[in-house]
Amino acid sequence: MDTFADASPAEARQFIREGKWVRPTSGVSSGFTQANLVVLPKESAFEFLLFCHRNPKACPVLDVTEPGLFAPSAVAPDADLRTDIPKYRIYRNGVLEEERTDITDLWRDDMVGFLIGCSFTFEQALIRNDIPIRNIEEQCNVPMYITNRQCVRAGKFDGPLVVSMRPIQDKDVVRAVQVTSRFPSVHGSPVQIGSPHSIGIRDLDNPDFGDAVTVKEGEVPVFWACGVTPQAVAMNSKPKMVITHAPGHMFITDLKDEQFSVL
Structure with a gap:
């Protein structure tokens, strides 16, 4: 599978976890919803949730994890937000410091993960x-x-x-x-x-x-x-630390695209 279009979400996340897919995820697991990621310490989580509420077009929230938990129970309970995205970005004080494929060592007991809707969902x-x-x-x-x-x-x-x-x-x-x-x-x-x-x-x-x-x-x-808006906001607002997906390198959920369709 060159594009992994036919892979199930669990298969795609396993490929990603094993480093077999370190590329943008447009077209991967066709028919299943993809999401942007924002990870913040608990102390900043409420303000960011309020930001999403006030800017629903850019930041439609699909799931929010409990502090310290890395499995998004509402959209992919068997997944791991620390490893299941092809590439992450780490911003400190508004500056992009690094990109990496695993954030396990950065995850703390106070971390809260936000999964935000992605336009890849309506591409199919x-x-x-x-x-x-x-x-x-x-x-x-x-x-x-x-x-x-x-x-x-x-x-x-x-x-x-x-x-x-x-x-x-x-x-x-x-x-x-x-x-x-x-x-x-x-x-x-x-x-x-x-x-x-x-x-x-x-x-x-x-x-x-x-x-x-x-x-x-x-x-x-x-x-x-676009769900990359929080990255521009991080660069502008300069919080101590924000972890995001790299643009285009999304989290693949277990939810089907049509679940988000309204007639």
Whole structure:
């Protein structure tokens, strides 16, 4: 399995734990929901939960662990948040200090894990509607950009909205909006269509996170709120320590995408 598209979530997490998949997870375990990760000490957890509540488009919460527990009981009770993500990022005082594939030695009894909805969840729904996903076609990470839109502050947590971008053919834009609107728990409908400059994006070929993708003639750049937003917030707010997933390297849950679809 070159892409692990047909792997079950448990199989995919095992591959990841064993170091057999250290790449973005778009397309892995097709049909199962993926999630962004944020890990904070208990002392900061309430303020971050409030931040998510005030910014549900960017930070839709799927699960929150009890302090010290690393198994997310609501979405994957047999998983381990310390090892089951292909690549983690460690921010200290707002600075990205390192990336690694295992955070077991950093996990303390006061750590709280947040799993936040990911736009990878609605990619398969778009594909089923004959709307191709360019980052999957080009086998790279989805492009993500820091915008000029500010999130609603909660305590120490404050900063800009991050968006992901997918090129959509003109004729498919309305359908793409309709399809993704059915997934409000994983970012839902786009936040901007066709005008990157209006949200502070000057160059699509230079994303702040992820990889640039081809935008072909007759296509429109469409932007969705992104779960990498907490990383931009961490860099802006400078908490003592935040552990996140590396952009595009998600946690694969046991939940099916359609569980998050509303008619």
